[in-house]
Amino acid sequence: MKDRASVVIIGAGVIGTGIAYNLAKLGMTDVVLVEQKRYSYGSTGRCGGGIRQQWTTEENIRLAKASVERFERMNEELGIDIGFIQGGYLIPAFTEQEVRDYRKNMALQNSLGVPTEYMSSEEIKELLPMLNTEKMMGATFCPTDGHANPFAVTEGYAKNAKEMGVDMELFTTVRGIDVVDGAVRCVKTDRGDIETKFVVNSAGPYSPLIGSMAGLEMPNKPYRHEILATERFKHFLDTMIISFHHGLYFSQTTRGEIVGGIGNPSEKPGYNLSSSLDFAVRMASALIDFLPQFKNVNVVRQWAGFYDVTPDAKPILGEVDGLQGFIQANGYSGHGFMLAPIVTELMAELIVNGKTSVPIESMNMRRFKSRNMVQEANVVG
Amino acid sequence: MSENDIGTSRIDRHPILEFHRRKELTIYYHGRPILAYEGETVASALYAAGVRTFSYSPGLDRPRGLFCAIGKCASCVMNIDGISNVRSCITPVRNGMIVEEQKGAGTFPETTVGDYETASPELEADMVIIGGGPAGLSAALEAADLGMSVLLLDENHQLGGQLIKQTHRFFGSKEHDAGVRGVTIAKSMIEKVEASDKVSVLLGTTAFGYYPGGVIAAVKENKQLVKITGKRVLLATGAAENSLAFENNDLPGVYGAGAAQTLMNVYGVKPGDEVLMVGSGNVGVIVSYQLMQAGVRIKAIVEAMPKIGAYFVHAAKIRRFGVPIYVGHSIKRAFGNGKVEGATIVKLDDKWQPVPGTEFDVKCDVICLSVGLHPSYELMAQAGCAIKFIPELSGHVAVHNRNLETTVPGIYVAGDSSGVEEASIAMMEGKVAAISAAFSLGKPVGEKRKEADQMLEHTQKQLESLRDGPFGARGRNGKRKSFELYEQLTGARV
Ligand SMILES: Cc1cc2nc3c(=O)[nH]c(=O)nc-3n(C[C@H](O)[C@H](O)[C@H](O)COP(=O)(O)OP(=O)(O)OC[C@H]3O[C@@H](n4cnc5c(N)ncnc54)[C@H](O)[C@@H]3O)c2cc1C
Numbered sequence: 001m002k003d004r005a006s007v008v009i010i011g012a013g014v015i016g017t018g019i020a021y022n023l024a025k026l027g028m029t030d031v032v033l034v035e036q037k038r039y040s041y042g043s044t045g046r047c048g049g050g051i052r053q054q055w056t057t058e059e060n061i062r063l064a065k066a067s068v069e070r071f072e073r074m075n076e077e078l079g080i081d082i083g084f085i086q087g088g089y090l091i092p093a094f095t096e097q098e099v100r101d102y103r104k105n106m107a108l109q110n111s112l113g114v115p116t117e118y119m120s121s122e123e124i125k126e127l128l129p130m131l132n133t134e135k136m137m138g139a140t141f142c143p144t145d146g147h148a149n150p151f152a153v154t155e156g157y158a159k160n161a162k163e164m165g166v167d168m169e170l171f172t173t174v175r176g177i178d179v180v181d182g183a184v185r186c187v188k189t190d191r192g193d194i195e196t197k198f199v200v201n202s203a204g205p206y207s208p209l210i211g212s213m214a215g216l217e218m219p220n221k222p223y224r225h226e227i228l229a230t231e232r233f234k235h236f237l238d239t240m241i242i243s244f245h246h247g248l249y250f251s252q253t254t255r256g257e258i259v260g261g262i263g264n265p266s267e268k269p270g271y272n273l274s275s276s277l278d279f280a281v282r283m284a285s286a287l288i289d290f291l292p293q294f295k296n297v298n299v300v301r302q303w304a305g306f307y308d309v310t311p312d313a314k315p316i317l318g319e320v321d322g323l324q325g326f327i328q329a330n331g332y333s334g335h336g337f338m339l340a341p342i343v344t345e346l347m348a349e350l351i352v353n354g355k356t357s358v359p360i361e362s363m364n365m366r367r368f369k370s371r372n373m374v375q376e377a378n379v380v381g
Numbered sequence: 382m383s384e385n386d387i388g389t390s391r392i393d394r395h396p397i398l399e400f401h402r403r404k405e406l407t408i409y410y411h412g413r414p415i416l417a418y419e420g421e422t423v424a425s426a427l428y429a430a431g432v433r434t435f436s437y438s439p440g441l442d443r444p445r446g447l448f449c450a451i452g453k454c455a456s457c458v459m460n461i462d463g464i465s466n467v468r469s470c471i472t473p474v475r476n477g478m479i480v481e482e483q484k485g486a487g488t489f490p491e492t493t494v495g496d497y498e499t500a501s502p503e504l505e506a507d508m509v510i511i512g513g514g515p516a517g518l519s520a521a522l523e524a525a526d527l528g529m530s531v532l533l534l535d536e537n538h539q540l541g542g543q544l545i546k547q548t549h550r551f552f553g554s555k556e557h558d559a560g561v562r563g564v565t566i567a568k569s570m571i572e573k574v575e576a577s578d579k580v581s582v583l584l585g586t587t588a589f590g591y592y593p594g595g596v597i598a599a600v601k602e603n604k605q606l607v608k609i610t611g612k613r614v615l616l617a618t619g620a621a622e623n624s625l626a627f628e629n630n631d632l633p634g635v636y637g638a639g640a641a642q643t644l645m646n647v648y649g650v651k652p653g654d655e656v657l658m659v660g661s662g663n664v665g666v667i668v669s670y671q672l673m674q675a676g677v678r679i680k681a682i683v684e685a686m687p688k689i690g691a692y693f694v695h696a697a698k699i700r701r702f703g704v705p706i707y708v709g710h711s712i713k714r715a716f717g718n719g720k721v722e723g724a725t726i727v728k729l730d731d732k733w734q735p736v737p738g739t740e741f742d743v744k745c746d747v748i749c750l751s752v753g754l755h756p757s758y759e760l761m762a763q764a765g766c767a768i769k770f771i772p773e774l775s776g777h778v779a780v781h782n783r784n785l786e787t788t789v790p791g792i793y794v795a796g797d798s799s800g801v802e803e804a805s806i807a808m809m810e811g812k813v814a815a816i817s818a819a820f821s822l823g824k825p826v827g828e829k830r831k832e833a834d835q836m837l838e839h840t841q842k843q844l845e846s847l848r849d850g851p852f853g854a855r856g857r858n859g860k861r862k863s864f865e866l867y868e869q870l871t872g873a874r875v
Pocket residue numbers: 010011012013014015016034035036037038039040041042043044045046047048049050051172173174175202203204205206207225226227261304305306307329330332333334335336337338339381
């Protein structure tokens with residue numbers, strides 16, 4: 001392992017590997033990525049893979065749209081099949097209030113160039129005849145939303161970064177960060193120290209722990225989210241279905257499994273990764289409500305991951321006041337996979353050029369001090 | 382489908398077994414009516430009617446037949462009554478069932494009918510036992526005897542595990558039921574379990590998970606969730622047969638030896654007419670002999686080692702019938718159009734490499750693989766027990782101590798799932814696990830406790846003596862490794 005590098009990235013999720021790739025693309029290859037386990041061990045390998053532009057704040061919509069454009073080109077760019085299915089996201093509304101809110105969101109999305117459309121319950125039935133539309137009052141549908149395989153995207157980033165010269169140190173745990181005169185100096189791992197000027201905190205749900213190694217108190221907290229996969233079926237479902245009303249989402253992967261999850265409002269923050277029977281039962285019942293055929297389907301796996309949640313459900317990006325060289329790229333609050341292509345590109349720009357081509361000021365950690373926050377409402381699960 | 386149509390292969394006369402066929406039913410295979418008997422599985426009825434291909438592989442569209450015949454491999458999944466991915470080898474027939482081959486991945490069900498229960502019963506017992514083979518049965522009887530309430534679960538529709546197909550007289554010493562047929566041992570234990578008012582039995586029920594709080598989740602008849610809490614839990618899930626890498630090893634007609642045994646001894650269906658047996662350990666040789674009893678011709682037995690693995694008595698029986706045994710040989714490939722029509726055999730040199738030019742073909746319609754089993758350790762892993770690969774125990778096992786307790790306190794293992802050995806050992810381990818579990822709950826007391834202490838010691842000694850000598854070396858060494866690992870991992874000395 002190198003004992004000195006221009007940049008040390010912590011975490012080999014989609015964010016860490018994406019930043020490694022984009023740094024290399026900008027010519028910065030004196031980079032070491034350190035990961036305690038293996039690629040996609042964290043939230044990335046546990047996530048639903050959903051990619052949507054139907055957000056409620058301008059920043060998120062812009063970032064998601066820019067990401068979708070990149071996902072569309074990714075197979076070619078990374079030379080790997082990322083399993084991107086652009087079958088749209090359907091967001092059904094179950095109350096009058098939801099209909100009004102979703103229409104308002106749609107107007108904002110449309111104004112930013114996202115082709116979201118409104119569907120009556122009859123139109124939903126036409127799109128997905130199997131769906132139980134009984135209680136649905138309507139829905140928004142964005143045909144360019146979709147989902148992809150997070151393992152493949154991460155592997156693609158890692159493989160290309162490595163080929164361009166980035167060092168990947170797997171099974172290496174960061175234990176401490178030396179700060180001298182308000183600037184980062186050295187990353188200490190269980191396999192040796194690496195002297196550096198830049199540390200990227202892309203440790204996902206573990207990022208507050210990394211922050212505290214550099215003396216920072218961070219506002220994000222890990223919340224367990226559970227998810228399951230059914231047996232495989234021939235492809236029959238293009239659309240990803242999400243219901244903010246139920247906190248539920250599901251889609252069919254290119255392998256044929258239905259993968260989905262449902263939130264648990266009483267979940268407390270903490271590093272608990274166990275799977276619960278309660279989730280399996282709630283999810284199964286909810287799926288049967290949406291698609292009665294699910295009662296004849298077997299679940300083959302369930303697992304849990306963390307949402308890395310900030311107070312306004314938006315990521316923490318960029319430099320930290322008073323701690324030179326420390327770059328935050330975390331706090332994705334359950335939607336970091338879909339934002340990865342654009343965010344990792346911007347983070348690389350910030351490190352190499354000292355500035356970003358799209359402003360990300362509003363995502364800086366200092367917003368939590370000034371209480372200058374705009375809440376993102378469309379968080380699912 | 383006409384190729385599949387090779388008439389019936391029901392066994393009517395058998396020197397040891399009698400098949401009392403129950404009510405006649407009809408199932409429909411791609412529209413064709415097929416005779417079935419109540420109590421048998423879809424796979425056995427189809428097999429008796431000549432069907433050999435049950436599914437086609439998702440990637441390469443290769444025909445697939447049975448492999449394990451006990452629900453452990455998914456080679457036999459079919460569309461049954463509009464539902465895909467159903468394991469036909471453990472699904473009982475029902476009158477009027479509609480059965481179709483499955484091509485590749487399943488189809489999302491179109492039907493919203495089909496009964497399923499939303500209510501999920503919550504059951505409790507002092508001792509919950511998963512698996513009703515000899516290990517589970519013996520543990521259930523012992524636990525009941527020590528005053529514990531017992532809940533015994535098996536995913537099969539009958540108790541007995543692998544024992545219900547062992548028609549031969551058992552090896553081992555007199556004290557350990559040697560000379561008695563496996564089926565007879567099973568029958569007597571099952572009768573006792575059924576007669577016990579301390580043991581409740583749930584059949585057709587698969588345990589699928591151990592959740593925080595010690596809840597075991599199981600699914601009954603594929604339609605009802607059952608939640609079970611046990612003060613102590615024994616996972617006696619048995620073992621699954623190994624496959625072997627050779628060209629066309631997935632051709633219908635390549636079966637685990639245990640699958641062939643299940644077909645003929647449990648369901649009274651002849652697996653084929655001419656069999657090549659791969660592996661000459663006890664299982665290979667015993668199953669060969671049983672196949673001959675069912676009227677099947679054994680074309681040859683192939684063994685990679687330089688000598689036969691089975692006990693002398695079993696091998697001698699086979700030899701007497703003039704079955705050629707090729708030691709130092711292996712199977713190179715299977716061939717046939719959609720099903721096994723023969724195999725190519727090749728000689729191995731002293732480095733286990735095939736010797737070019739020594740190939741020859743054997744014509745057969747079934748190839749049985751008896752190349753060992755591996756412990757079914759999935760539930761233990763999911764429950765969080767420390768898992769290690771111990772070659773002498775035939776694969777991954779939950780690390781356990783002399784009392785059969787795993788690294789998760791309160792969870793025990795016994796029998797093949799804790800290391801592949803044999804039925805007599807499985808029964809004793811079941812006993813040890815039950816006694817240890819009872820002791821940990823402070824049961825029994827007084828005189829009874831003294832007796833139990835003696836029983837535990839006696840059984841531990843019996844286990845040691847069974848693992849004595851050269852044939853017991855594997856088990857002896859494997860178990861020692863497990864006990865040592867347990868100490869290292871828990872810091873406890875047992
Ligand atoms: C159930 C679930 C469903 C989700 N569904 C979606 C979805 O549909 N769409 C979407 O966009 N997002 C979804 N998300 C969110 C998404 O998974 C995350 O936002 C995203 O994966 C974050 O990526 P990351 O690289 O920042 O973090 P991670 O993937 O968690 O990577 C962080 C890495 O850092 C490593 N690490 C931590 N500490 C150390 C250390 N001290 N030393 C070395 N390495 C360390 C970890 O091992 C880990 O591999 C979901 C999340 C969950 C849990």
